[in-house]
Structures are given as C-alpha cells and as structure tokens.
Amino acid sequence: MADFIKTQNSFADGEVSPEFFARDNINGLSRLENMDVLAGGGLRRRRGLVSVAELPSVARLISFSVGESENYLLALTNYHLRVYDGTQCLRNLLAPWDADDLDRLQYAQRFGTMIFVHPDYPPYVLKKTSDDFELSEFNFARNDADMSMNMPFMRFDDSDGITITVSANASGNNFATFTTNKPFWTPDCTGDRLTLINKQWVISEYVSSTVVYAYATGTYTTPSGPVSDWYESAFGNRRGWPCSITFHQDRLVFGGSRSWPSGVWMSQVGRHNNFNTGTGLDDQAIFITLLSQQRQQICTVVSSDNLQILTNVGEWAISSKPLTPSSVDIKQHTSVGSVAGRYLPPQKIEGATVFISNTRKDIRELSLDQLGENYNANDLCAQAKHLMRDPVDISYNDETRQLFVVMSDGEMAVLNQNSALGISAWAQYKTQGQFKSVAVVDGKTNVVVMRGNAFYLEQFSDDALQDAGQYGFSFTASAMPLRASGHNANLLRIRKISARVLNTKTLFINSSRALLPNEIYDDASTGFTGDVSVNLLGTQRQCINAPWEITSSEQLPVTVLSVCMYGYYNV
Secondary structure: EEEEEEEEEOOOOEEEOHHHHOOOOOEEEEEEEOEEEEOOEEEOOOEEEEEEEEEEOOOEEEEEEEEOOOOEEEEEOEEEEEEEEEOOEEEEEEEOOOHHHHHHOOEEEOOOOEEEEEEEEEEEEEOOOOOOOOOOOOOOOOOOOOOOOOOOOEOOOOOOOEEEEEOOOOOOOOOOEEOOOOOOOHHEEEEEEEEEEEEEEEEEEEEEOOEEEEOOOOOOOOOOEEEEOEEEEEEOOOOOOOOEEEOOOOOEEEEEOOOOOOOOEEEEEOOOOOOOOOOOOOOOOOOEEEEOOOOEEEEEEEEEOOOEEOOOOEEEEOOOOEEEEEOOOOOEOOOOOOOOOOOOOEEEEOOOOEEHHHHHHHEEEEEOOOOOEEEEEEOOOOOOOOOOOOOEEEEEOOOOOOOEEEEEOOEEEEEEEEHHHOOOEEEEOOOEEEEEEEEEOOOOEEEEEEEOOOOEEEEOOOOOEEEEOOOOEEEEEEEEEEEEOOEEEEEEEEEEEEEEEEEEEEOOOOOEOOOOOOOOOOOOOOOOEOOOOOOOEEOOOOOOOOOOOEEOOOOOOOEEEEEEEEEEEEE
C-alpha cells in the first residue's frame, strides 16, 4: 500500500453529481448541506432564520424597492396583497388574484409604481403614495375628443373571413347591432373593444354567436354593406391579457397574451399607457410578432443592454438603440427555452440574465459574447443537475452573492457565485419544514416556510444560529471519492483527518468529535481558530463512498478552510 497525504483547500465547485466523481480538476464535494462556500473557497455553516410574521396561508414574495431608504416586501396570498416594512405589516390590500393565479403573475417596477400582469386578468398597478399604498386597475390612455382608448388593436386568426353588418339599435344614436356572417361572438366579448368605420366601439351585450350590441364613442353613419375592415382590441376578456411585462428604453413592454402568445407590444416613449402606433414616428408605439419555424410562446421579457425575449423554445433579443418603429433589429440567439406554465423571474447576476430552462433541470446564464453581438446560454448547474428538482421560485442576493432556488419538495438549492474568484458552488438548504417562496429585499433574504400546517415569513440572519429561534438544523460536508495520482483508489486505510478551522466551537469528523484545544467555547464569545484532527483506523473497500464527512447538529458556528487526509491506499 502506498502512503498519501491529500489536502483539499478549496471547495469552490460545491456539491457535484456522482457522474463527476472521476474528475481530477474539480474542487467539489459529494454532499454539501446547510453550508455555504466562502469567497476564499472554504465552508461555513449557513445563517439561521429569524421570524418576521405569521401568514394566513402560503404566500408568494416580491421585492418592492421605491428608493434607497424605502424597501418593502410584498406577500401575495389568496385575494390579498400585504406590504411589509421589516417586521411590520404596513398595509393589507384587497387583490383580484386567488391562490391558484399567483404562479403566473408577472410584474415590473418603475420608481414607486409596480404593474402586475396575468393572462386572465387586466393589468393592475401598485403605487406608493406619500403615506400609503394603492392597488388599482391599469388604464390605457384616453383621447379627450372622443374618449377612445389608446390600446393596441389587431386581427386574430379566427377572424379571417368574418364580416360585420352594422344596423341601428333602439338603445340610442351611438348604439348599433353587429351581425356577423357566421358564428363568431362569445359571452366573454362583453366589455371588449373593436374599431370599424373609423370609430372605436365597446360591446355592451352578447345576444348570440352572430349578434352583439355595441356603442360607439361618438355618433356614426351606418355603412351600406357588410364591413370586412375591422379590428379587435389585443387585450380583453375574450382574448386574454398580457402575460409578461417590463420597462425598456422608457417604453412599457407587454409580451405575449393568451390569444397571441408570440406578440410584443411596446408603448409610446414616456407615455406608458399609450399604445397608439400612429403614423410610425420614432416615439410612437410598436407591435411585432416573433416569426420562426416553431411556435413561439413568450414566457417573459427582460430589459438589459438589449430587450431580451424568453420564449418556451428559445431566447431572442432586440438590440436596436434607440428602439423605434422603423428600426427593430430582432433575432433568436439560443434555443434553450423557458418555463411557460409558471413565472420564475429571471435574475440579473454580474451583467447576465439567469433563468430556469423549460426542462426545470438546469439554470442558464444568458450573456453576450466578447464582441457584444451574440448571446450564449451557459449552464450554471452542469455539475449539479441532481439538485434541480422542479424549481418553483428564485431570487438573487447581490450582497451575499447567492442565488436561492426553491424546489417543489420544500428544499432549496443555493448557488454561491463569484466569477472573479472562481467560485460557482451549489449547496442544499433544509429546515424543519418546507421552503415555499423566496425574495431578497435590501440585501436580506426572506422566505416563506411551512412548519406543520402553518405558514411563516422568515429572514436569514448572520446573528441566528437556529431557525425561527427554536428549530435546530444539522450541516454536512462530504468529500468526493479518493483519487490519487490520477487513479481511483480501491482500498483505503485512513490514519488521520485534520481540518483547519476559523472561530469554530464544535466539529464532528466521520462521526467522531474533534477535540478543540481548551474546549470552553460554548460560553465564549469566539471559537477556536487553528487545526483540529481525528485519528481514524479502519479499512475502506467501497472507495466510491466519501472518505471523510464533516457534520454536526449542534447549534454553534463552524467555518472550515481546508481538510487534510493521511493514510494508505491501493489502486
């Protein structure tokens, strides 16, 4: 048997999948639970959680930052929107969305205004006033002359060949009866708008599949025959409402709808509720449709250096600067695709847009190449696919450089990333309960946790050693299988394992407690800094297993800088 000394002084790759265990160039671990990878490559027990508030039900968390000193957390529950400032609930507003709607709710913020969109509801606006919060329905700009709305109008595929016969209606001079040449109307049409004979109309009553009543925003002249040149409002009860939203180059951008999933509507510059395309002047509204061989369903739109459009089958970008009706430079760059049935908000990390792919098994980083011309969609979890188990929420903390991804099973995958220092390390977070949602506000990571049958709003804190003041948690860091001189060991005898630690009060190595010098640290303000070791004698024949494991369930701080293993091996 050959002697060996194996030191691991960097854990920069975090937990990796077993398929990478035979690689020599990975500074990873076979298991990393409730620990973070530090900027220098070492390990530290994760922060604990402090209680903020009890919630009436499961909630979705959203950050709402008005300014440097005004940062709020929104908790959306069944028909309610709660606004939190620290531990205080400032307002509990009635909202139109039920619990099942929250997964598809998207939003965009500009200063003290946040606009929410959902394919089944009209957009809603949350405003921070001088001393309160208001939630109201979004209003398209009106023209004072005839009270018509500056909303987008278009022809849908199922309206081809449909003509409308306009006849007088006994309800008044500006009312009319619309009769189509074949079945077309549905009860959902009521309240929707049309344009024909140079007038904008509102459907007031559904009569049958071929007849509706409508009124114009002014008097009209009855046409002599059926009208074929007419348009429907792009959004409404029948056609659905915008699915995604962002602000880009001082335009409000809507991406996709239930009936036109590949459409992009952009408002006039500086007039965010005006979608009148007018005569195509530079500051007027824009409408485009994504054209490709595959059916494109827009999942979300993101404002970055370019306007990024993430669909279910690929990633597009509009690079025009400035963006005008006559200069829309758009193309598809990559073919990964995003999740369509749930909104998982893309995150901005070090200049890139990070999103969850449509397979829900990988997280991609959309970034421009060195020439700034084409986008790449690099896989951020290529070495840790096993941690991606149906993500349901995502948020990034700029201050701690951590990406938090909540899974449907209630656990959380956490990416510690620092590209400048070569850190890209995944770990797992677990608690006595289930994580349900996550959002970062003012550098603080907030989570919704279900414990038993109750739901709580909690926050990660450097000062907390437990979760919610009463729930303990264990941590684990397990080595990858031993490889020596580029070979797999098939017989291993470990003589000693030592660890270099910082400010550590307790440590277990392979289930044996490492005795810290003058172990009096449970009541001391600081822990031990230095080297601790455990003497281990025994033979390992299943060398695919971890040769060492650091773990503890004691609620005390632990920081590990490196681990050194001494022993004998055969290959």
